Amino acid sequence: MTRIKKIDHIAFVVDDIEDALDFWHDTLGLELSHVEDVPDQNSVVAFLPAKESEVELVRPTTEDSGVARYLKKKGPGMHHICFEVYDIEETLAHLKSRGVRLINEVPQIGTAGKKIAFIHPQSTHGVLVELYELTAQEPQIRLARARRLADRVLTGGQTRASAALDFLRRIRRNRGNSE
Amino acid sequence: MTRIKKIDHIAFVVDDIEDALDFWHDTLGLELSHVEDVPDQNSVVAFLPAKESEVELVRPTTEDSGVARYLKKKGPGMHHICFEVYDIEETLAHLKSRGVRLINEVPQIGTAGKKIAFIHPQSTHGVLVELYELTAQEPQIRLARARRLADRVLTGGQTRASAALDFLRRIRRNRGNSE
Numbered sequence: 578m579t580r581i582k583k584i585d586h587i588a589f590v591v592d593d594i595e596d597a598l599d600f601w602h603d604t605l606g607l608e609l610s611h612v613e614d615v616p617d618q619n620s621v622v623a624f625l626p627a628k629e630s631e632v633e634l635v636r637p638t639t640e641d642s643g644v645a646r647y648l649k650k651k652g653p654g655m656h657h658i659c660f661e662v663y664d665i666e667e668t669l670a671h672l673k674s675r676g677v678r679l680i681n682e683v684p685q686i687g688t689a690g691k692k693i694a695f696i697h698p699q700s701t702h703g704v705l706v707e708l709y710e711l712t713a714q715e716p717q718i719r720l721a722r723a724r725r726l727a728d729r730v731l732t733g734g735q736t737r738a739s740a741a742l743d744f745l746r747r748i749r750r751n752r753g754n755s756e
Numbered sequence: 757m758t759r760i761k762k763i764d765h766i767a768f769v770v771d772d773i774e775d776a777l778d779f780w781h782d783t784l785g786l787e788l789s790h791v792e793d794v795p796d797q798n799s800v801v802a803f804l805p806a807k808e809s810e811v812e813l814v815r816p817t818t819e820d821s822g823v824a825r826y827l828k829k830k831g832p833g834m835h836h837i838c839f840e841v842y843d844i845e846e847t848l849a850h851l852k853s854r855g856v857r858l859i860n861e862v863p864q865i866g867t868a869g870k871k872i873a874f875i876h877p878q879s880t881h882g883v884l885v886e887l888y889e890l891t892a893q894e895p896q897i898r899l900a901r902a903r904r905l906a907d908r909v910l911t912g913g914q915t916r917a918s919a920a921l922d923f924l925r926r927i928r929r930n931r932g933n934s935e
Contacts, residue, residue, distance in 0.1 A: 580785040583807035587766060587837055589883055597881045604854045605839075605885075606759040627839065628762035630809055654882030655834040658766055660784075660806065675783045702776045703833030704768055706784075 580668050582661040585709050586631040590648045590656040594623050597634045597653075601625055607632060615688055620644060657695070659707035665692050668708055672696065684710070689718040759847050761840040764888050765810040769827045769835040773802050776813045776832075780804055786811060794867055799823060836874070838886035844871050847887055851875065863889070868897040 591597040594612060602609045607625040615622050619642040623634040635656060637645035647656060662668045665684045673679060681694035696706040770776040773791060781788045786804040794801050798821035802813040814835060816824035826835060841847045844863050852858060860873035875885040 579787075581806055584763065584766070584809045584811075587763070589881065591881050600856070600880055604851065604856060608758075627760055629807060630763045632763075632837075652882055654877070655837065658811075658834065672783065677779070677783060698833070701779055702768065702770050703831055 580662050580664070580671070582663055584630045585659040585661040585707075586633045587658050588633045588635050588656045588707075589654065590644050591634045591636050591653050592648060594621055594634055594636045597636075598623055601632065601634065614638070617687060618642070618644070657705035657707050659693075659709050662708050662710055665694060665708055665710035669694055672700075676700075690714045759841050759843070759850070761842055763809045764838040764840040764886075765812045766837050767812045767814050767835045767886075768833065769823050770813050770815050770832050771827060773800055773813055773815045776815075777802055780811065780813065793817075796866060797821070797823070836884035836886050838872075838888050841887050841889055844873060844887055844889035848873055851879075855879075869893045 589597070598609065601607050602623075602625065607627060610624045610626050610631075612621065612623045616638075618635075619637055619639040621636045621638055625632040625634070635644055637648060639645060644656060669679060669682065669684070673682065677700040678697035679694065680697050684692035684694045687693050690712050692710045692712055694708050696708065698705050768776070777788065780786050781802075781804065786806060789803045789805050789810075791800065791802045795817075797814075798816055798818040800815045800817055804811040804813070814823055816827060818824060823835060848858060848861065848863070852861065856879040857876040858873065859876050863871035863873045866872050869891050871889045871891055873887050875887065877884050
């Protein structure tokens with residue numbers, strides 16, 4: 578039975594989104610679609626699509642999230658891989674029946690109505706694995722959010738990505754961060 | 757300028773290919789295309805395609821390779837990400853001009869004539885990055901190698917993947933490994 582549709586994204590934990598984008602976007606040349614505050618993951622995330630998968634740069638925004646603890650303990654680097662599956666409930670039930678340790682036994686509902694669940698690295702030979710199912714509502718929710726974002730940030734011919742970067746730079750300047 | 761074509765593969769270092777395949781192939785359900793000895797990388801590698809990218813499970817076969825030292829120090833887990841680029845020489849020259857620390861300043865020629873080079877994690881915020889350019893010869897070389905492999909292992913209606921697994925199991929049994 579085919580459960581896996583594709584690799585949806587690879588997430589790298591970073592301690593500074595702008596510095597990380599200097600390499601991944603400005604230097605290596607990955608596209609940058611947008612930078613987004615993701616409160617339900619206590620993170621700011623930069624989305625860098627590469628054909629049908631994405632690189633995601635994740636900066637924790639709180640001290641006590643899993644990703645913040647990971648960054649503190651191991652430093653910046655690869656954090657998890659996310660597979661898009663056809664049916665997340667069926668996949669989780671199957672994994673559970675095979676004795677796989679799940680971090681989420683039922684899917685969590687993330688931003689844009691997406692269904693996600695994590696598998697514990699103990700059962701995957703050390704890799705934190707996220708599963709993700711595209712829901713019927715997600716494309717519509719994403720489109721609506723993108724439009725609201727565009728309305729907010731598209732000014733004077735700026736692209737959304739460069740506006741998002743300007744936004745990050747302004748935040749940093751206001752904080753008096755001199756890096 | 758667009759340099760990156762796609763994510764080619766994500767490599768996980770493992771201490772036992774067969775055990776790792778129990779999860780990634782038998783349980784999670786990723787396809788297994790083949791298992792291959794890759795002497796120039798001192799590794800046995802299992803290739804698990806997911807649409808246009810692959811997961812690669814890498815088991816070191818010597819004690820002193822980079823991947824062997826990584827496994828010993830950090831245990832099994834995510835090891836590197838590989839991007840397919842349009843022009844590897846141009847990309848390396850560009851990265852060098854921007855002060856990026858390269859592990860390989862000129863492309864190495866790997867199996868099947870592929871050109872590869874690694875970027876040092878110091879310049880990537882902690883991520884070991886491989887670059888890869890598909891050469892004109894590679895599809896032909898791959899096809900010829902796949903045919904030779906098929907001639908060797910396709911017996912009695914077995915698929916190549918299951919024959920490769922049997923091959924691994926026989927090796928293990930002969931070694932008297934009781935895991």
